[in-house]
Amino acid sequence: MLTPQQNNFRDKNDISGIWKFAADPQKTGEKENWNVKFNNAIKIAVPGSWNEQLEAEGLMHYVGNAWYATDFFIPKYFDNKRIWIRIGSADYYSKLWINEKFVGDNLGGFLPIDFEITSFVKTGENNKLTLLINNELNSDTIPQGISSDEYGEENRRREETFPAARFDFSPYGGIHRPVYIYTTPIQFIKDVSVSTYVMSSVKGKIKLKIDIENSSANQIRLYITGNGATIIKDFSLEGSSFENEFELNECRLWSCDDPYLYKLKIELLEDENCLDEYSLKIGIREVKIDGFNLLLNNEPVFLKGFGKHEDFPVIGKALNLPLLIKDFSLMKWINANSFRTSHYPYAEEWLDFADENGFLVVNEVPAVSLDFRKTNEKTLKNHKDFIKKLIGRDKNHPSVIMWAPGNEPNLVGEESYYNGSGDKYWKEICEYTKQLDPSRPVTIPNCQRAGKDDPVFIHSDVVSLNRYYGWYENPGLLDTAIKRFEEEMDYIADKYKKPIFITEFGADTMPGFHSISDQMFTEEYQSEFLKKYCELIESKDYTIGEHVWNFADFKTPQHFRRVVLNLKGIFNRTRDPKLAAFTLKKIWGK
Numbered sequence: 001m002l003t004p005q006q007n008n009f010r011d012k013n014d015i016s017g018i019w020k021f022a023a024d025p026q027k028t029g030e031k032e033n034w035n036v037k038f039n040n041a042i043k044i045a046v047p048g049s050w051n052e053q054l055e056a057e058g059l060m061h062y063v064g065n066a067w068y069a070t071d072f073f074i075p076k077y078f079d080n081k082r083i084w085i086r087i088g089s090a091d092y093y094s095k096l097w098i099n100e101k102f103v104g105d106n107l108g109g110f111l112p113i114d115f116e117i118t119s120f121v122k123t124g125e126n127n128k129l130t131l132l133i134n135n136e137l138n139s140d141t142i143p144q145g146i147s148s149d150e151y152g153e154e155n156r157r158r159e160e161t162f163p164a165a166r167f168d169f170s171p172y173g174g175i176h177r178p179v180y181i182y183t184t185p186i187q188f189i190k191d192v193s194v195s196t197y198v199m200s201s202v203k204g205k206i207k208l209k210i211d212i213e214n215s216s217a218n219q220i221r222l223y224i225t226g227n228g229a230t231i232i233k234d235f236s237l238e239g240s241s242f243e244n245e246f247e248l249n250e251c252r253l254w255s256c257d258d259p260y261l262y263k264l265k266i267e268l269l270e271d272e273n274c275l276d277e278y279s280l281k282i283g284i285r286e287v288k289i290d291g292f293n294l295l296l297n298n299e300p301v302f303l304k305g306f307g308k309h310e311d312f313p314v315i316g317k318a319l320n321l322p323l324l325i326k327d328f329s330l331m332k333w334i335n336a337n338s339f340r341t342s343h344y345p346y347a348e349e350w351l352d353f354a355d356e357n358g359f360l361v362v363n364e365v366p367a368v369s370l371d372f373r374k375t376n377e378k379t380l381k382n383h384k385d386f387i388k389k390l391i392g393r394d395k396n397h398p399s400v401i402m403w404a405p406g407n408e409p410n411l412v413g414e415e416s417y418y419n420g421s422g423d424k425y426w427k428e429i430c431e432y433t434k435q436l437d438p439s440r441p442v443t444i445p446n447c448q449r450a451g452k453d454d455p456v457f458i459h460s461d462v463v464s465l466n467r468y469y470g471w472y473e474n475p476g477l478l479d480t481a482i483k484r485f486e487e488e489m490d491y492i493a494d495k496y497k498k499p500i501f502i503t504e505f506g507a508d509t510m511p512g513f514h515s516i517s518d519q520m521f522t523e524e525y526q527s528e529f530l531k532k533y534c535e536l537i538e539s540k541d542y543t544i545g546e547h548v549w550n551f552a553d554f555k556t557p558q559h560f561r562r563v564v565l566n567l568k569g570i571f572n573r574t575r576d577p578k579l580a581a582f583t584l585k586k587i588w589g590k
Contacts, residue, residue, distance in 0.1 A: 001114040002191060002278060003348060003393075004086055004182035009276045011081075012182040015072040015129075016046045021054070024065035024132075035097040035130045038067050046070075046179060047088065049172035049316025052555075061558070063163045063171060068131040072181060076124040081183040083121055087113040088177020088319065088347065090133050092141065097130040107382065108142065109135075110344040110366055111389050112177075135173030139374035142382045143167055143343070143366045156412075161557035166411075167343060167368045168566060169309055170555040172317040176310070177347050187215045189268055189278045194396045195439050196284045198297045204251035204284035210242040210266060219269035226262035227252045237268075253297050254283025254398045256337050259358030261398075283355060283398025289441050289461050292499045294544040296360070296401070302538075303360060303545025304588045305331065305338035306570070307504055310346055311554040313573060319347040326575055327551070328353055334570070334581060335588035340503060340547055343368040343407050345390050354399035361399045362443070362503070362547075365390055367406035367429075369447075372417045375425065384432055391436045403440055405433050408447035408466060409456060423455035430459035445503040448472065452488050457496050462544065465489070466504035470529055476520050482532050493542040500542050504549035505533045506568040511578055521567075523579035530580050534587050548584065 004012040021044035022034070029038060042057060044050060050059050050066060074083065087094070091109030095102070098120035106113045121127045137145025144166050151160040165171050191211040199205055210220060220242050224231040227250065235244055252260045261281040268276040288295040295301070308327070310317045331339065338360035341350070345363060354361050365386050370379075387405055394400050406429065410417040426444065433442050441461035446454045448467060457463050467488075470481030493500055509526040519525055530548060537546045553569035556562045565573060570581045 001084070001086070001112075002189070004084075004180050005278065007277055007279070009185050009188075009274075010183055010278075011078065012180055013072075014178050014180055015070065016178045017070070018043050019046050020044075020069040021050065022067045023050075023057075023059060023062060024067055025062075027065050029065060029067055029132065034067050034132075035102070036100050038069070041069070044068070044174075046175045047177050047315075047318040049174040049176065049318060051170065051172055051174075051316050052314050053316065061163050062173065063135055065132060065134050066173060068129075068133065068175065070129050071126045072129060073126050074121045074123045074181070078123050078183055080186070082116060082186060082188070083118045084114055084116050084182050084184065085129075086180045086182060087131070087175060088179065089113075090131065090175050091135055091173060091317070092137060093134045095132040099128050100130070108386055108389070111386070111393060112348075131175070133173060133175070135171055137166075137171070139371070140376065140378035140382060142379070142386050143368050144371060144374060144379070146371075161559045163557050165557045166371065168556050168562075169343065170311070170316070170557060174316065174318070176317045177319045184213075185276045187217060187268065188213050188276045189266055191392070192266065192278065192280060192396065194264070194280070194282050196282065196286060196398070198253060198284070198286040199247065201253070201297075202250055204248045204253065205245060206248065206282070206284070207245040208243065212237070212240045212242070212268065215240055215268065215275070217268045217270045217275055219272070221267040221269055223265040223267075224248070224262055225265070226260070248284065251284055254285040254358075255297060256301070256358040256360065259283065259356060259398075261355060280396060281355060282396065285398050287401045287440055289499060292493075292542040292544070294441075294462070294499055301337075301360070301544075303338040303501065303547065305336035305340075305359075305545075305547050306551035307340050307342035307547050307549045308551040309342065309554040311552070311573070316555070319349060321349065324349060324353060328357060328359070330571060330575060331359070331551075332357070334585045338362070338545065338547070339551070340364055340404065345394065348393065351394060351397045351399055355397055359399055360401045361397070362402045362404050363390065363394055363400045364404035364407060368408060369411040370406060370409045371412055371414075372410060372421050372425065373412070373414055375421075380425065380428070383429060387429070387433055388436060391433070395437055401440060402462065403433050403437065403442050404444060404464070405429050405442065406444045406456070408445060408450070410450040410454070411447050413449040417450070418453070418455070423458065426456050426459045443501065443503075452492050452495075457492065457498070461498070462501050463492055463496055463498045464501045464503040465492070466549070467502065468505065468507075471507050471520070476518055476525075478518055478529060478532055482536055485533075486536055489536075489540060489543075493540070499544040500540070501545045501547075502533070502537050502543065503547050505546070506530070506549035508567040509569075509578055509580065510563075510567060511572055511576070526578065527580040527583040531583055531587065534584075
């Protein structure tokens with residue numbers, strides 16, 4: 001479904017706020033009909049992770065079932081409209097009841113959940129919403145999960161975390177983005193797909209596909225407003241789908257330096273009677289790979305920026321608009337032009353702001369650290385489902401220049417990954433991604449343990465490397481680290497003949513720790529580490545970018561190598577700069 005919006009034909013009400021909440025560690029809630037009423041309810045803010053918000057209730061590291069409830073009012077004028085609910089994200093599995101009646105369930109976090117609730121609500125009255133959320137993961141899910149027992153069975157106790165996780169970020173639970181009640185007309189514009197192409201520096205082409213729901217309409221009218229003019233185009237409509245393409249002369253292209261957005265308004269008409277309208281902002285730009293170059297509008301571009309996390313004290317992974325503004329302002333200050341949504345899709349507001357401010361985004365699926373001893377047909381299906389939902393949500397954002405359908409597969413370093421299973425899996429995943437969107441390159445960041453012959457390189461358009469020589473290997477030995485990394489990069493470039501993107505490199509740093517020698521965890525070591533990596537990366541003609549890990553310190557599961565946080569941030573968790581921030585600002589300001 002399209003992002004809800006408010007206009008003459010559609011309404012949108014935000015019902016986020018203070019809701020009722022109850023943990024259900026014994027998973028008895030459904031049997032005891034908590035969808036009707038649950039006892040011992042406490043209050044929780046939505047959006048917001050339950051972890052730090054309810055630490056005093058013992059939920060800092062809670063993994064399991066939890067229940068939410070709230071009342072919401074449906075105005076009488078919603079009669080004769082289709083009424084929907086959008087839950088921005090509920091991580092990771094959820095079940096919804098409206099007025100004590102089961103509506104549906106959803107597997108997969110980080111993306112919106114839409115249900116039509118027309119037949120479940122009463123207009124002119126208060127209505128009751130109950131939501132069950134579970135943040136447990138397993139081998140079938142994306143991302144995959146792991147248990148303490150599995151760590152023991154695999155003889156990997158030294159790698160075990162609490163809560164147990166296959167990834168190095170907190171497995172937050174909760175409703176992490178706003179919840180909307182919204183309407184559409186009975187006949188409505190269901191989906192819009194916009195692809196853009198650059199014909200010259202002053203001419204662009206737009207390919208448009210529109211899907212209609214339950215429609216007797218016979219006409220589509222387009223308004224394209226921008227660059228001092230409004231173009232109106234009328235087209236006949238037959239059936240429930242419309243496709244067309246047209247050129248824009250005297251076109252103003254979208255770029256990092258000039259992120260110009262046109263406004264596209266679509267009207268659905270029946271004999272000149274408007275049934276529905278939908279508007280979106282579009283940027284005319286084109287992304288290509290040419291040899292060792294990444295081209296934006298046929299000009300080479302070099303990516304400077306970060307891997308990031310949606311993470312902040314108390315709110316956890318929740319959308320926080322002041323924090324969004326703060327993070328973008330810091331990225332501008334440091335002269336970054338891009339970021340990767342590591343390791344999951346971010347809230348739509350992040351992409352809207354990237355569109356408006358000329359940031360380039362590598363959009364990542366949460367298939368992080370897939371363990372190919374555990375993958376199966378359900379894993380593959382859930383992986384594909386997630387890719388389809390992600391592309392469906394984010395395909396129209398000009399800022400999104402690349403899809404990352406996974407990150408660091410084979411982190412466990414199993415030899416069986418190289419017997420053809422890894423190659424087969426990633427071939428299918430990459431082909432599926434390109435089939436859904438052939439307009440953007442595909443990449444899968446590779447980890448050090450998977451090595452320089454990872455099958456993901458065969459199926460990626462861009463070879464992405466996460467490397468920590470000088471930290472996890474060759475600790476404290478920066479010259480040795482740089483030498484090893486250069487040898488590996490040269491080998492990969494020569495073998496695969498594809499552009500190389502360094503998607504992660506960094507060093508944990510305690511703010512306030514200092515040394516005049518190469519001493520790990522000091523601010524000077526992080527600064528020198530990043531400086532030498534950037535010098536090496538920028539010296540190669542086959543590299544297209546460098547993303548430092550990480551933008552800001554972030555919460556992780558407990559492990560002896562983590563002092564509460566992953567401390568590789570250039571900024572601390574509350575966004576105060578470390579010494580390395582000033583070093584990067586100088587390097588990227590050249």
